[in-house]
Amino acid sequence: MAKAETKAREAERGRLAKQRADALEERLANAMRAAFASGEIAYIGGLEGPLRHGIRASLCLSGWNWFDADRAAQATVEGALRRVRAVRPSWYEGQPEHTIQAGTLIERTRCIRCHNPLPEGHHKYCGRLCANAHFKQMENLRNGSEETVVRVVTWNL
Numbered sequence: 001m002a003k004a005e006t007k008a009r010e011a012e013r014g015r016l017a018k019q020r021a022d023a024l025e026e027r028l029a030n031a032m033r034a035a036f037a038s039g040e041i042a043y044i045g046g047l048e049g050p051l052r053h054g055i056r057a058s059l060c061l062s063g064w065n066w067f068d069a070d071r072a073a074q075a076t077v078e079g080a081l082r083r084v085r086a087v088r089p090s091w092y093e094g095q096p097e098h099t100i101q102a103g104t105l106i107e108r109t110r111c112i113r114c115h116n117p118l119p120e121g122h123h124k125y126c127g128r129l130c131a132n133a134h135f136k137q138m139e140n141l142r143n144g145s146e147e148t149v150v151r152v153v154t155w156n157l
Contacts, residue, residue, distance in 0.1 A: 016072050021079070024055070028080035036084075045086035052077045091142060 016024070028051055036044040052073045059069035111118055113130035125131040140148055 015068070016076065021072075021076055024076050025079040025083060028077065029083035032080060032084050032086075043086075043089065044084050045081050045088065048077055048081065051080070 031051075032041075032044055032047055035041045035047055041047060052070075055073035055076055056066070056069045059072060060066060064072070108124060109118060110116065111122075111126035111130050112124055113134045114126060116126050118124075118126055125134065
């Protein structure tokens, strides 16, 4: 069977052939290892988004519908992440403050909530109102339902 016919059948079925999926997973895993070893990414799964996007776009251009292409791209990238034994960081580990060593002070000149200049003696927030609002927003992000998180993240768009 010709390569074009195989790709057309895959698009029609909405899934990659096992042999092609395995080969693609291995190529992605090798790319992740190389990028991590060279220091291009700080976390071995750091290419998850761009790789998923690239695979999905390629499949869509090959005639796949978006939903099937996204599902196949997700499965392929997840397979590659399993091959490199990537462990997803916790929500806390994904925050900028986590990358800073304990005891290191960040020199801020603006409030992290409203971005106004910080008053003398304030290190993160301009006042209690911004501090409380920020704490509540972070609590909603950590503990909220999907609907709440979407609302919190997109409130000022």
